[in-house]
Amino acid sequence: MxxxxxxxxxxxxxxxxxxxxxxxxxxxxxxxxxxxxxxxxxxxxxxxxxxxxxxxxxxxxxxxxxxxxxxxxxxxxxxxxxxxxxxxxxxxxxxxxxxxxxxxxxxxxxxxxxxxxxxxxxxxxxxxxxxxxxxxxxxxxxxxxxxxxxxxxLPDAPVRPKPPTGGNGGGTMTTAVPRHFTKTSMVTAGVAVVGLGMGIGFGIRAKNLFNDCDKPSAPCSSSQEDKIRNTALIADVGFLVAAAGAVATAVLFATSGEESRMVVSPSVESSGGVSLILSGTFR
Missing domain, CATH: 3.40.50 (Rossmann fold)
Incomplete structure (x- = not known):
């Protein structure tokens, strides 16, 4: 205490x-x-x-x-x-x-x-x-x-101090970072590849099962029809996972870069004891 x-x-x-x-x-x-x-x-x-x-x-x-x-x-x-x-x-x-x-x-x-x-x-x-x-x-x-x-x-009123301006306020330029694949984007890309493979594999499997049953001499049983539907559903889920992973990877890659920006620290201390750090991006 x-x-x-x-x-x-x-x-x-x-x-x-x-x-x-x-x-x-x-x-x-x-x-x-x-x-x-x-x-x-x-x-x-x-x-x-x-x-x-x-x-x-x-x-x-x-x-x-x-x-x-x-x-x-x-x-x-x-x-x-x-x-x-x-x-x-x-x-x-x-x-x-x-x-x-x-x-x-x-x-x-x-x-x-x-x-x-x-x-x-x-x-x-x-x-x-x-x-x-x-x-x-x-x-x-x-x-x-x-x-x-x-x-x-109001000539007797004190003048409000102006914030410091100009290029000599101790500003520094940050280093620009190009767009790149981060660890997270690599994970989402891997998920997209796995989802795509799962969708293609189970899609082909569902197509083959359907072709085997699509014969007048050997119609599908109810259990076979259920198996085809489940296989097709897994294929759809795989494609959805692939699409979500691809979108996430694209967004992460697009936002991974950082442009050079100026960080300015005011050299004049305000009367209230508050210091500000201003940052801006130069395009």
């Missing part, structure tokens, strides 16, 4: 470290405010994209879209909510968020282009600040535009 204590302590420390790292992430809610020429569905979709971009680029827990709208009053927020401390506090309580990002979305009418203005508020301290506007000329570029603007929207 004493020998297990260090291991248990290490596991507990890992969980505490992971929990502390998660607890440090500030929850940020994207709150839909005024929307001009945009329906609720489109506003929610853009808000969700913005929340996803913030969570991807920064060490924050961002929420938006329907998840936020469902917790707001059914009649919506008043237009001056962002300037009303009581309204801001109510929204923060409903969403259980430490920071709020009120967004105003305007369809500029230029082929679906949208301009988004945002105001950052920290209800606990009363701090607020206007953030730079985001212009989205093509709606399909929304995610990339939000990702590029993430740091300007």
């Amino acid at each position: 004493k020998a297990l204590l260090p291991a248990l302590a290490l596991i507990l420390a890992m969980f505490i470290t992971a929990g502390a790292a998660h607890a440090e992430r500030v929850k940020v809610a994207i709150v839909p405010g005024i929307a001009v020429n945009l329906d609720a569905a489109r506003v929610d979709a853009l808000s969700q994209d913005l929340a996803d971009a913030l969570s991807t680029e920064l060490e924050v827990d961002a929420v938006g879209g329907l998840e936020v709208r469902r917790q707001l009053p059914p009649e919506g927020l008043p237009p001056d909510c962002v300037a009303t401390p009581a309204c801001v506090a109510d929204v923060a309580k409903r969403l259980d968020a430490a920071q709020l990002l009120f967004v105003v979305m305007v369809d500029s009418g230029g082929g679906g282009s949208v301009q988004i203005d945002s105001t950052w508020i920290e209800p606990a301290t009363g701090k607020s600040a206007s953030r730079p506007a985001i212009d989205i000329a093509v709606i399909t570029d929304a995610r990339s535009r939000f990702a590029a603007a993430a740091r300007s929207l």
